[in-house]
Amino acid sequence: MSKGNNLKLTLKDDQHRHFRDDDFWRIIPAWKDVTREEFSDHMWQMKHSIKKVEQVKTVLAELCKDQFYQDMLEGQKITPMNIRITPYIFALMDWNDPVNCPMRKQFLPIGSQFLPDHPYYEADSLHEDVDSPVPTITHRYHDKVLFLPTTICPVYCSYCTRSRLIGGSTETVEKETYGVNQARMDVAFDYIRAHPAIEDVVISGGDAFMMTAKQITFIGENLLNIPHIRRLRFATKGIAIYPQKILSDHEWFNALNGVHKKAREMGKSVVIHTHFSSPKEITIFSKLAMDRLFAEGIIVRNQAVLQEGVNDNINDMVLLIKQISYMNIQPYYVYMHDMVPGCEHFRTTIAEGEALEKAVRGTTAGFNTPTFVCDAPGGGGKRHVASYEYYDRENGISVWTAPNVKPGEVFFYFDPIRKLSAEAQARWSVKETREAMIAEAKKKAGF
Numbered sequence: 001m002s003k004g005n006n007l008k009l010t011l012k013d014d015q016h017r018h019f020r021d022d023d024f025w026r027i028i029p030a031w032k033d034v035t036r037e038e039f040s041d042h043m044w045q046m047k048h049s050i051k052k053v054e055q056v057k058t059v060l061a062e063l064c065k066d067q068f069y070q071d072m073l074e075g076q077k078i079t080p081m082n083i084r085i086t087p088y089i090f091a092l093m094d095w096n097d098p099v100n101c102p103m104r105k106q107f108l109p110i111g112s113q114f115l116p117d118h119p120y121y122e123a124d125s126l127h128e129d130v131d132s133p134v135p136t137i138t139h140r141y142h143d144k145v146l147f148l149p150t151t152i153c154p155v156y157c158s159y160c161t162r163s164r165l166i167g168g169s170t171e172t173v174e175k176e177t178y179g180v181n182q183a184r185m186d187v188a189f190d191y192i193r194a195h196p197a198i199e200d201v202v203i204s205g206g207d208a209f210m211m212t213a214k215q216i217t218f219i220g221e222n223l224l225n226i227p228h229i230r231r232l233r234f235a236t237k238g239i240a241i242y243p244q245k246i247l248s249d250h251e252w253f254n255a256l257n258g259v260h261k262k263a264r265e266m267g268k269s270v271v272i273h274t275h276f277s278s279p280k281e282i283t284i285f286s287k288l289a290m291d292r293l294f295a296e297g298i299i300v301r302n303q304a305v306l307q308e309g310v311n312d313n314i315n316d317m318v319l320l321i322k323q324i325s326y327m328n329i330q331p332y333y334v335y336m337h338d339m340v341p342g343c344e345h346f347r348t349t350i351a352e353g354e355a356l357e358k359a360v361r362g363t364t365a366g367f368n369t370p371t372f373v374c375d376a377p378g379g380g381g382k383r384h385v386a387s388y389e390y391y392d393r394e395n396g397i398s399v400w401t402a403p404n405v406k407p408g409e410v411f412f413y414f415d416p417i418r419k420l421s422a423e424a425q426a427r428w429s430v431k432e433t434r435e436a437m438i439a440e441a442k443k444k445a446g447f
């Protein structure tokens with residue numbers, strides 16, 4: 001992100017109050033006769049989800065140029081994520097310019113986008129597996145656990161931080177795919193019961209939208225019945241990419257709402273953490289889904305990922321923040337992109353994250369202003385983007401600590417090498433030189 005144009009706010013005051021409400025899916029040749037009623041049905045969305053490159057070609061017909069098709073095939077040889085895209089999201093992609101479309105970038109990998117991984121990338125960059133005492137549980141923060149009961153999502157994001165686990169094996173990564181499973185859940189519940197310090201459970205994966213109504217109720221009630229558990233968060237990208245589930249799967253919605261109501265009776269909370277990253281993901285379907293959740297008093301917070309070419313400019317970021325706020329979603333976090341495989345083209349520098357947060361601050365109320373964070377590689381947890389101990393901007397090395405999470409440890413985040421000066425890039429190309437630069441940064445940070 002260059003300073004200047006990307007930080008110049010030119011949004012109209014009321015732009016965020018307008019929700020796309022046309023039959024946008026009819027632009028796709030295969031869906032030109034699909035009615036609004038059909039498109040609004042969650043079953044129709046699942047049945048027509050795109051899972052193969054060949055399917056992209058079939059539904060797009062003449063809109064799929066041969067060069068783009070070849071590019072998708074090349075992408076399949078590199079990407080760690082399988083394709084799974086709801087028609088809702090697929091139809092929101094710009095098929096006149098798919099290569100540059102922020103929606104396409106997030107969900108449909110192409111070979112020409114990929115860059116070599118950073119020398120210090122890791123498949124499990126956040127060390128969730130390292131901090132996992134039993135399968136499906138990551139216990140890093142004293143009073144909170146991450147619980148991953150499934151590895152399945154309604155849409156697979158190209159930038160997924162859990163690409164090592166989610167969405168099944170690809171040409172480059174072997175994965176163990178699992179759905180909700182009683183034996184695994186029993187182990188997870190036993191662990192949580194045995195650790196009274198835990199008050200907070202994030203139920204993620206994978207995606208809660210892929211659990212059945214019975215599973216939502218079972219997981220929710222079992223966790224709420226543990227006396228020391230106070231807060232549950234169902235993590236789902238669903239509202240952003242599959243709002244039809246909220247609007248038409250009444251059994252599922254009632255199960256979620258039932259757990260929410262039970263929690264309130266017990267003086268506890270059940271909320272949703274969702275994941276809009278681009279204002280282009282928002283339509284009238286999102287607004288209607290949120291209206292339904294809000295009417296029941298279900299709190300929804302948003303966690304976005306900062307991605308180059310998707311939301312790394314002030315207009316898209318502020319529009320995203322204001323539009324989700326307008327729908328009663330609280331903008332909670334904007335993450336620096338994790339240092340995971342196949343994602344170098346998405347990553348931005350810490351300096352860019354800081355500059356964007358500075359530019360965003362003051363555009364709306366403080367409680368609707370997200371905190372920009374870096375999830376410190378190696379399991380330091382989320383740190384405010386400007387709270388590094390030291391930052392060597394020239395060489396793109398930031399040094400972090402996490403005294404309440406991993407006292408005494410030092411963590412590093414590295415800016416994408418392509419964004420550094422030619423001289424710094426040359427220094428990074430030599431192993432001994434880069435190790436010396438990292439040691440120097442650590443020393444300057446006081447360690």
Ligand code: SF4
Pocket residue numbers: 152153155156157159160161162166205206207236237
């Ligand atoms: S919804 Fe979340 S877990 Fe699923 S693929 Fe996207 S980022 Fe990964």
